[in-house]
Structure formats: C-alpha cells, structure tokens
Amino acid sequence: MLIKIQSETPKFKCNACGSCCSHIRGIIPKEDREFLKEHAFGKMPVVQLVPVEQMTFPLWDWEAKRFMEWQNEAGVDANIKPLRAIMDLNSNKAIILTYFMDGETDACPFLKGSKCLIYHTKRAYVCRLFPFNRGPFLSHQGMTLKEELFGECGAMEHILPQVPDNFNEMIKFLNDAFPDGSFINAVQNDMVIEWANRAIVGLVRKKIIKPAMNHPYNFLLKRIENAEKIGFTDFLVESGCLSKEEMKNLIERFDDNTDANEKIRQFISL
Ligand code: SF4
Numbered sequence: 238m239l240i241k242i243q244s245e246t247p248k249f250k251c252n253a254c255g256s257c258c259s260h261i262r263g264i265i266p267k268e269d270r271e272f273l274k275e276h277a278f279g280k281m282p283v284v285q286l287v288p289v290e291q292m293t294f295p296l297w298d299w300e301a302k303r304f305m306e307w308q309n310e311a312g313v314d315a316n317i318k319p320l321r322a323i324m325d326l327n328s329n330k331a332i333i334l335t336y337f338m339d340g341e342t343d344a345c346p347f348l349k350g351s352k353c354l355i356y357h358t359k360r361a362y363v364c365r366l367f368p369f370n371r372g373p374f375l376s377h378q379g380m381t382l383k384e385e386l387f388g389e390c391g392a393m394e395h396i397l398p399q400v401p402d403n404f405n406e407m408i409k410f411l412n413d414a415f416p417d418g419s420f421i422n423a424v425q426n427d428m429v430i431e432w433a434n435r436a437i438v439g440l441v442r443k444k445i446i447k448p449a450m451n452h453p454y455n456f457l458l459k460r461i462e463n464a465e466k467i468g469f470t471d472f473l474v475e476s477g478c479l480s481k482e483e484m485k486n487l488i489e490r491f492d493d494n495t496d497a498n499e500k501i502r503q504f505i506s507l
C-alpha cells in the first residue's frame with residue numbers, strides 16, 4: 238500500500254529576540270533607499286524631511302497619534318517627528334503623511350530589554366509586518382525577487398528556501414506559513430500605501446491641493462518647517478473629502494486588515 242506523505246507548510250515562529258526593533262535607524266530595503274534618494278527630496282509632491290540615514294520606521298499619521306499617547310502611558314520619550322510631507326500651496330499647510338521616532342539610539346524607544354512596552358496594543362503596521370519588508374502584490378508587476386519581501390530575521394531560515402516561485406502558490410504558502418499575521422499586515426500596509434498614493438493624486442487632480450515641487454530642497458524644507466502642520470487624514474476631513482465618521486471607519490477597516498483579507502481570499506479560493 239502506498240502511503241501519501243503530505244508536506245506540511247512550515248510555520249514562522251518569532252523567537253522574540255528583539256533584533257528587528259533594536260536597529261531601526263536607516264534600515265530600509267536597498268531599492269526603497271535608492272528610490273527615496275532619487276525622488277523624495279523635492280522632485281515629487283511628497284517630500285522626505287530627514288536624510289535616509291536618520292529616518293526610522295515610518296508611522297502613518299493616525300498611528301503616530303496613538304504612539305504619542307502610548308509614549309506617555311509607557312513613560313518613554315519617542316521623539317516623534319514628521320518624516321514625509323506635502324507642502325500645499327493652496328492652504329499653505331504642510332500635510333504630514335508619515336512620522337518617525339527619532340530616539341536617542343537606533344533602537345525603538347519602546348523596546349526595553351527584548352520586550353516591546355506596547356506589544357498589547359495594535360502597534361503600527363511596520364511593527365506587525367516584520368519579518369516582511371513588504372507584501373508581494375505591490376511589487377508583482379515589477380517582479381520583485383521573493384527574497385526582497387523579507388527583512389533580516391533569524392527565524393526565517395527554515396521558511397525562506399521553501400517559498401514557492403509560482404506567484405499563486407507563493408500567496409497560499411505565505412498565508413499558511415505566517416499564523417502570526419505578519420503576512421496579512423504586510424499586504425494591508427501595501428494597500429494603505431496604494432490608497433494614500435491614489436488619494437494624493439485625487440487631491441491634486443481635483444485641485445484641492447497644489448504641492449510645491451521642483452524648488453531647491455533646502456528652501457522647501459524651510460517652508461515646510463515654518464508652515465502650519467496637519468496630519469494627512471485630518472486634512473482629508475478638513476478639506477471635506479471624507480467625513481469624520483468615514484475617516485474613522487476607513488482607519489478601522491485598515492486596522493482590521495479587511496482589504497488584505499479580501500485580496501488574499503481571492504488567491505486561496507483558486
Ligand atoms: S521577527 Fe525575527 S528579528 Fe524580529 S523579534 Fe522575531 S525572530 Fe527576532
């Protein structure tokens with residue numbers, strides 16, 4: 238009698254070494270670093286406000302608001318500052334898309350020993366998606382190598398060699414192999430990036446904003462520094478693009494990974 242041996246998908250298990258939270262300064266994938274250096278210093282509507290080497294994980298504006306509260310509860314000073322902004326010449330406001338934690342060391346200010354002081358909260362996408370750098374959908378058209386999906390993580394050794402090359406098989410595999418939710422968080426974060434990009438293009442097309450572009454970078458930086466600042470999602474509400482309730486519901490949808498679940502389900506059912 239033939240016995241069919243079913244190969245089990247290996248499961249990722251974070252061993253809580255804390256390494257991904259202990260070096261967060263300047264740690265960004267090589268291709269993102271090159272893109273930022275080429276485009277993000279005044280050539281595009283969204284302007285990077287600090288050198289790539291100084292930046293740490295980007296926090297969406299609503300995540301940064303939560304981190305500002307949690308830092309008080311946790312008794313830490315995360316020194317949260319704007320990371321990327323649009324200088325809007327219509328409203329004369331600097332619209333802050335993302336923030337970052339500019340702590341004293343290159344470790345996350347919320348890391349104590351190898352423990353995260355706010356692990357019990359939703360934290361930020363960037364905390365919840367590791368060991369992923371990104372999900373596979375945004376990069377699919379550009380045929381990003383599967384290795385580029387992941388950051389440096391010792392617990393990935395037995396998973397990485399088994400990730401299938403076939404795209405549909407890879408999605409199914411990743412969905413099974415990451416019961417910690419990191420895969421789904423990576424997919425949702427990419428979808429939030431896409432949403433933000435579409436929202437910015439929509440604002441420009443409808444002439445709701447007029448981003449300052451192609452000015453000397455230092456001039457742009459000074460102008461942003463001196464301008465009144467507003468978070469991106471608050472701006473969407475203030476400019477009447479979304480009601481407060483709609484924005485709240487959208488953030489809940491992001492938090493629940495609703496879009497990512499729907500997207501992945503399409504592949505699982507194939
Ligand atoms: S995700 Fe990887 S690097 Fe981060 S704490 Fe877990 S095992 Fe360590």
Ligand code: SF4
Nearest residue numbers: 258345347348353364
């Ligand atoms: S908030 Fe917690 S999980 Fe996120 S980077 Fe800091 S220590 Fe790591």
